[in-house]
Amino acid sequence: MPSLSKTRTLASLLCFFLSLATLSSELSAEDSSTWHSGKRVISVGADYNFPPYEFAGEDGEPTGYTVELTKAIAEVMGVHVEIEMADWQSILKGLHSGHFDILQGIAYSDERAQNILFSSPHSIINYSIFARKNSPSIDDVSQLKNKEVMIQNASIMHEYLLDNNIQAVIIPVKTHEEALRLLASGKHDYALTANSPSLYLSKEMKLNNIHAIASPISGQRLSYGALQKNEELIAIFNEGLAILRNTGQQQKIHEKWFGALQQSSFPWKELGLYAAYIIIALLLAIGAIGIWNAMLRKEVEKRSSQLKAQQEQLIQADKMASLGVLVSGVAHEINNPTGLLMLNLPILKSAWEDALPYLAQYAKEDPNFSLAGLRFDRLSQELPYLLDEMDQSTLRIRNIVNDLKDFAREEPNEITQEVNLNEVVSTAIRLVDTTIRNTTDDFELYLDKRNPIIIGSAQRVEQVIINLIINACDAVEKRTEAIRVTTTQSLDEKEVLLVIEDEGRGIDPANILRLTDPFFTTKREQGGTGLGLSVSSAIIKAHHGTLAFDSELNKGTSVTVSFPIYKPNDAMEGTFINTVHSEPSI
Structure with a gap:
């Protein structure tokens, strides 16, 4: 012991x-609290019961539209976010006390802007006055005077009623769910709540005896909000939002969470589908042309094996010319009615909003008043969603047409710049850095010390490089498989070579000759359109360059792009610099 x-x-x-x-x-x-796995940690506050924007899922974890949007921004901007949920009043206090760095769904007001910086809006949210179905209709918030009105505590509508001296008897509650449940059970007179969360919650709780009777308040902008000392956070989220909008990822997230709420059987929805029918007809026409060319190619092969290569080149040239003329012409014709829709839909929406008070007054006098076979109270709820849906569909048509025009367009006279290929490659890699890091642990970049110069369009060449790197990432199935990007010069120093290699799955030899065919893709199920390599091939051809593929199944692929060199720099010797393993050097 x-x-x-x-x-x-x-x-x-x-x-x-x-x-x-x-x-x-x-x-x-x-x-x-500041860094996680080499990334900055940002504390994000969110409402635990504001579906479908943000709420706690069945497993208690944060979910919803703004939650997915925040995580997508964090991914593209290379930061780490930790989302904490509470009631709205608590998270607003948490922002001011410094517990949260940023809130992901805060409505803008001039009063709030005195202490809070706001990002560009990611959503527009409308508020309505909800009542029991046997309650009298009202048209204006002034009619809430002396009425018991339930409001989410510390929300933008709470501030609105106080700032505008509405003189309603305000009943603060923690959540929209509490307000709607109390209203449905016969408590108090009205609830002033957000449309989408209220519709979502009413459906979930099967509250059939309440409905929206008026929307007298204009839409509110939902943004990211941080204290003024965190101005750099707003810059990060603004840039992330811009990237997600431009790539279409924000729209996909929005459709996932709001698509079901926007569905309607109202006949005007068919107007938004007409342009889609035109696109389908266009794709069928292009498919028919592809079938015709395939049949013609087989016929030529039967005639003579010696003429096979030459005939295939002629057919391909004819096909590209036919497609270019067809796509350009049809795209122009589609753009005309699409432009009219984009111009007229806001006017139609504004006209509806202007006419709504008069129609509501008429409906008040005639309870059976209906339009287009629908009762006015139902039409007033559904028509704004239909107009927004038509507007979004028109934007999708415009984006599809722009992609087709990109495929068909001839390069203009802008291909006259002196372009440093090393700089363009470095810029392209910075733009797809997140994709590379998520794909492989072995990325290598070799840049020619002689800084090769070509004549062309830096933006268009960058588009080609990004497309080829993304294809290489798609081919890699394991993080141990390498991707290499190299710039060099030919032995006679007349050409600049860009080589992109991967150790991925490789390409079936039967598909090598079809890689640059328009609409040919092996990634159809993953959303591939088959235009990427076609557009890239056209850009390279316009730069008087060539595109070549060398691949072996299960061993990898090498893509070589060559451009005519311009003023080779003889002052430096050597070939490669900047070799990096495991992570891209940018």
């Missing part, structure tokens, strides 16, 4: 090491 002094000594040492461990843990915790 050890002596008492030894025991005390051991106890002292134990306390000392425990103190060190506690201090280390505290330091680690302090560090982890």
Whole structure:
């Protein structure tokens, strides 16, 4: 048995090491509050019951439109977010106290803007006055005077009623769900709540005895909001939003969460489908041309094996010319009615909003008043969604037409710039850095020290490089498989070579000759259109360059792009610099 002094000594040492461990843990915790796996950590506040924007799922984890939007921004901007949920009043206080860095769904007001910086809006949310079905209709918020009105505590509508001296009897509640449930159970007179969350919650809770009776308040902008000292966070989220809008990812997230709420059987929806029918007809026509060319190609092969290569080149040239003329002409014809729709739909929406008070007054006098076979109270709820849906469909048509025009267009005289290929490659890699990092742990970049110069369009060449790198990432199935990007010059120094290699799945030899065919893709199920390599091939051809593929199944693919060199720099010797393993050097 050890002596008492030894025991005390051991106890002292134990306390000392425990103190060190506690201090280390505290330091680690302090560090982890700012950085996580090499990425900055941003604390995000969210409402725990504001579906479908943000709410706690069945597993208690944050989910919803703004939650997915925040995570997508974090991915493209290379930051780490931690989303914490509470009632709205608590998260608003948490922003001002510094507990949260940023809120992901805060409505803008001039009063709030005195202390809070707002990003560009990611949503427009409308508020309505909800009542029990046997309640009298109202047209204006002034009619809420002396009425018991339930409002989410500290929300934008709470501030609105106070700032505008409506003199309603305000009943603050924590959530929209609480307001709607109390209203349906016969408590209080009205609830002033957001449309989409209210419709979502009413459907979930099967509240059939309440409905929206008026929308007298204009739409509110939902944005990211941070204190003025965190101006750089707003810049990060603004840039992330812009990237998601331009890539169409924000629209996909929006459709996932709001598509079901926007569905309607109203006949005007068919107007939004007419342009889609035109696109389908266009694709069928292009498919017919492809079938015709395939049959012609087979016929030529039967005639003579010696003429096969020449005939295929002629057919391909004829096909590209036919497609170019067809796509350009039809795209122009589609753009005309699409432009009219984009011009007229806002006017139609504005006319509806202007006429709504008069129609509501008439409906008040005639309870059976209907339009287009629908009762006015139902039409007034559904028509704004139909108009917005038609507007979004028109934008989708315009984007599809722009993609087709990109495929068919001839390069203009802008291909006259001196372009440093190394700089363009570096820029392209920066833009797809996140995709590369998510794909492989072995990325290598070799840049020619002689800084090769070509004549062309930097933007168009960058488009080609991004497309080829993304294709290489798609081919890689394991993080241990490498991707290499190289710039160099031919032995006679007359050409600049860009080589992109991957150790992915490779390409079936039967598909090599069809890679640049328009609409040919092996990724149809993943959303591929087959235009990427076709457009890239056209850009390279316009730059008087060539595109070549060398691939072996299960071993990888090498893509070589060559451009005529312009003023080779003879002042420097050597070939490659900047070799990086595991992560892209940008």
